[in-house]
Amino acid sequence: MAGHSKFKNIMHRKGAQDKKRSNLFSKLSREITVAAKMGMPDPDMNPRLRLAVNAAKAQSMPKDNIQRAIDKASAAGGEDYEEVRYEGYGPGGSAIIVEALTDNRNRTATNVRNAFAKNGGNMGAMGSVSHGFERKGLIEYPASAGDEEKVLEAAIEAGADDVESSDDGHTIWTEMEALHEVAKGLEGVLGEAETVKLAWKPTLTVSLDEKDAGTLLKMVDMLDDDDDVQTVWGNYEIPDEVMEKLG
Numbered sequence: 001m002a003g004h005s006k007f008k009n010i011m012h013r014k015g016a017q018d019k020k021r022s023n024l025f026s027k028l029s030r031e032i033t034v035a036a037k038m039g040m041p042d043p044d045m046n047p048r049l050r051l052a053v054n055a056a057k058a059q060s061m062p063k064d065n066i067q068r069a070i071d072k073a074s075a076a077g078g079e080d081y082e083e084v085r086y087e088g089y090g091p092g093g094s095a096i097i098v099e100a101l102t103d104n105r106n107r108t109a110t111n112v113r114n115a116f117a118k119n120g121g122n123m124g125a126m127g128s129v130s131h132g133f134e135r136k137g138l139i140e141y142p143a144s145a146g147d148e149e150k151v152l153e154a155a156i157e158a159g160a161d162d163v164e165s166s167d168d169g170h171t172i173w174t175e176m177e178a179l180h181e182v183a184k185g186l187e188g189v190l191g192e193a194e195t196v197k198l199a200w201k202p203t204l205t206v207s208l209d210e211k212d213a214g215t216l217l218k219m220v221d222m223l224d225d226d227d228d229v230q231t232v233w234g235n236y237e238i239p240d241e242v243m244e245k246l247g
Helices: 024-038 047-058 063-072 105-117 148-158 176-190 210-224 240-246
Strands: 082-089 095-102 122-124 133-142 162-166 169-175 195-202 229-234
Touching: 024 047, 024 063, 024 095, 024 229, 047 063, 047 176, 047 195, 082 105, 095 105, 105 122, 105 210, 105 229, 133 176, 148 162, 148 169, 148 176, 169 176, 176 195, 195 229, 210 229, 210 240
Parallel strands: none
Antiparallel strands: 082 095, 082 122, 095 229, 133 169, 133 195, 162 169
């Protein structure tokens, strides 16, 4: 079990995604619809749907919107989304994985390629960078959930693999197959998590200087603004002093 996180910026700027809400509900709705279509429309019987609904609730998405997204899965003539993953390299030799849900592969591929190309990156083939990541379960709690010792104890008891605590909150990693079970165990002690989802965790990270970090964050923001893009993962670390300079 690890303690303090050295890599608070691994996914990308904590807050960048949190503060940009313009297209967040549409992304959440899309994930709910896809999850409901792939399994039962009942969150209790469909683990992926349960994750999607919990993620939507964590962002204060209204119940009516959630139900509408579930209903859309069985509606005739609805959009047919497919899961697509793109991989490539960003500034400073950083490795980037982009997960998308799209009804038009050509449009999404073009948009993602442009985001890479305009910000000093190169989109690669499938598998070009994912070998440097592990597929893991990710659970996040705010700092208010408890101190480091309390969260670590709860995580060990629930069967988690690793805990990273900082002033920003707590990040708990699990084996992919154990995500639901660990999340349930933690909920009994710490309450409902802010985030429960599958993640790409880098096995090694690269530290970026101010120039590369600024360019990379522009690329991440450009990708995040695309309706088709659900999540952006990376293996980069942005030192605190660099983040302060970037504002």
